Amino acid sequence: MILDAMVDRGLSDETRMMREVTRKFANEHVIPFTRKNWQREWNMNPDERLPPEILQIADKIGIRTLGIPEEFGGTALDPKTEVQTFAVISEEISRGDCGLAEKMVQIWKVSVLLRNVAPRHLQERWFPRVVADPAFTLSHCLTEPRGASDRWLPYNVPEAAMQTKAVKKGDRWVINGRKQFITNAYDASLYVIYANTNTKVGMLQGTSSFLVPRDTPGLTVQRCNETLGGRYMNNGEISFEDMEIPEDHLLVENTALAKAGIYFRPGKIIQGSKNIGVAVRAFEETAKYVQNYVQGGKILIKHQATAIRLAEMATKICAVRGLLREASRAVDENAPEAEVLCNMVKLYASESVLEVCKHAVELHGGNGTMLEFGIEKLYRDATMYLHMDGTVDVTKFKIVKNLFPDTAGKYAGPEA
Numbered sequence: 308m309i310l311d312a313m314v315d316r317g318l319s320d321e322t323r324m325m326r327e328v329t330r331k332f333a334n335e336h337v338i339p340f341t342r343k344n345w346q347r348e349w350n351m352n353p354d355e356r357l358p359p360e361i362l363q364i365a366d367k368i369g370i371r372t373l374g375i376p377e378e379f380g381g382t383a384l385d386p387k388t389e390v391q392t393f394a395v396i397s398e399e400i401s402r403g404d405c406g407l408a409e410k411m412v413q414i415w416k417v418s419v420l421l422r423n424v425a426p427r428h429l430q431e432r433w434f435p436r437v438v439a440d441p442a443f444t445l446s447h448c449l450t451e452p453r454g455a456s457d458r459w460l461p462y463n464v465p466e467a468a469m470q471t472k473a474v475k476k477g478d479r480w481v482i483n484g485r486k487q488f489i490t491n492a493y494d495a496s497l498y499v500i501y502a503n504t505n506t507k508v509g510m511l512q513g514t515s516s517f518l519v520p521r522d523t524p525g526l527t528v529q530r531c532n533e534t535l536g537g538r539y540m541n542n543g544e545i546s547f548e549d550m551e552i553p554e555d556h557l558l559v560e561n562t563a564l565a566k567a568g569i570y571f572r573p574g575k576i577i578q579g580s581k582n583i584g585v586a587v588r589a590f591e592e593t594a595k596y597v598q599n600y601v602q603g604g605k606i607l608i609k610h611q612a613t614a615i616r617l618a619e620m621a622t623k624i625c626a627v628r629g630l631l632r633e634a635s636r637a638v639d640e641n642a643p644e645a646e647v648l649c650n651m652v653k654l655y656a657s658e659s660v661l662e663v664c665k666h667a668v669e670l671h672g673g674n675g676t677m678l679e680f681g682i683e684k685l686y687r688d689a690t691m692y693l694h695m696d697g698t699v700d701v702t703k704f705k706i707v708k709n710l711f712p713d714t715a716g717k718y719a720g721p722e723a
């Protein structure tokens with residue numbers, strides 16, 4: 308299809324090759340797995356949602372350990388186009404299932420963060436373990452039951468501080484608090500945890516990050532959330548009660564949020580790409596349906612109202628992808644406009660893809676709402692993106708903050 312040709316335009320040979328490998332993986336393994344299970348999604352035990360065979364195959368073809376330096380066994384990508392490659396292959400996995408994609412991309416996102424901010428001894432300790440075990444997943448724990456949007460704006464005042472607190476006692480840190488809505492929290496082997504370490508200053512000066520193994524005494528996995536969509540991500544909640552960790556588990560002291568841009572920028576690109584993957588799947592399924600289903604004596608696609616909806620779906624997908632390509636190039640080039648473009652991607656992708664999926668449900672008629680057709684699943688999956696990586700409204704505010712740094716931007720602090 309012509310849309311496929313457009314996916315490849317301007318990609319490097321490496322990125323195109325990675326896309327082909329990932330598309331094959333999605334077609335041969337992810338889509339059959341989700342098709343087999345989508346009527347069971349609701350009553351599946353969370354432990355069944357970490358399918359070992361899918362992770363093993365992903366590992367074998369080299370798409371699980373991206374972001375991990377080659378010296379520790381990770382799959383190396385050309386740094387000049389790394390984020391563009393992340394984008395293209397996230398879209399392909401998500402075309403299969405956005406929850407499984409989320410499981411995987413979280414490993415890349417956290418690995419990029421650790422590669423940039425973790426001291427050498429922590430990289431040497433943990434990267435080889437991630438590489439060795441296909442079921443090893445990583446988790447990034449920022450959100451708390453109160454004031455999650457504050458982390459995105461952020462209000463750089465002590466009143467907006469995280470409620471999770473870390474206090475230094477001798478050569479150990481003691482952490483108390485709770486994190487909610489966390490991707491992979493139910494399954495992860497290793498967690499990046501953010502906590503307040505100075506109650507007198509704003510978040511950008513008083514938040515630290517730590518690397519905490521799952522089996523640390525005092526860490527409890529409280530629950531696996533039963534989410535509307537993206538159910539394979541096993542989003543969960545964890546708590547810390549007098550959790551003691553050695554001082555060498557510290558990642559960044561006090562300025563962890565200010566340095567988190569290295570995680571958030573590629574993260575927003577990956578998020579937008581997973582979002583498009585859902586739309587592409589909705590478009591593909593709908594294109595098949597309207598060329599077979601007969602109404603009024605002719606196939607649906609020959610009815611003009613159907614054509615209008617299909618045209619809108621295809622145009623939105625291409626428009627989001629165009630913006631996303633521009634933003635991912637800006638992140639790879641570390642360009643000053645990268646931040647604002649990433650926020651525009653989050654905003655435009657999450658709103659447009661939901662509309663694409665709404666058209667898909669509508670064009671399927673009653674079948675669009677039935678579990679066995681899988682179209683309602685795509686609509687549910689698309690809804691999740693409104694709230695991931697910040698809400699739509701808060702993202703709009705961030706765009707204005709980036710566009711007008713001397714006025715709106717002064718209200719909050721910069722991110723490195």
Ligand SMILES: Cc1cc2nc3c(=O)[nH]c(=O)nc-3n(C[C@H](O)[C@H](O)[C@H](O)COP(=O)(O)OP(=O)(O)OC[C@H]3O[C@@H](n4cnc5c(N)ncnc54)[C@H](O)[C@@H]3O)c2cc1C
Nearest residue numbers: 447448449450454455456488489490694696697698700701
């Ligand atoms: C599926 C999923 C996966 C996630 N994965 C992770 C993860 O891996 N790690 C992690 O740390 N977090 C994760 N999150 C959390 C996510 O980043 C937060 O949900 C998001 O930042 C919004 O926070 P909140 O839900 O607490 O909303 P709130 O902050 O409570 O906002 C509620 C409403 O108030 C509005 N609002 C808030 N502040 C303002 C303001 N100043 N001005 C105007 N309106 C405002 C918001 O736009 C929203 O409409 C995930 C969330 C979801 C849904």
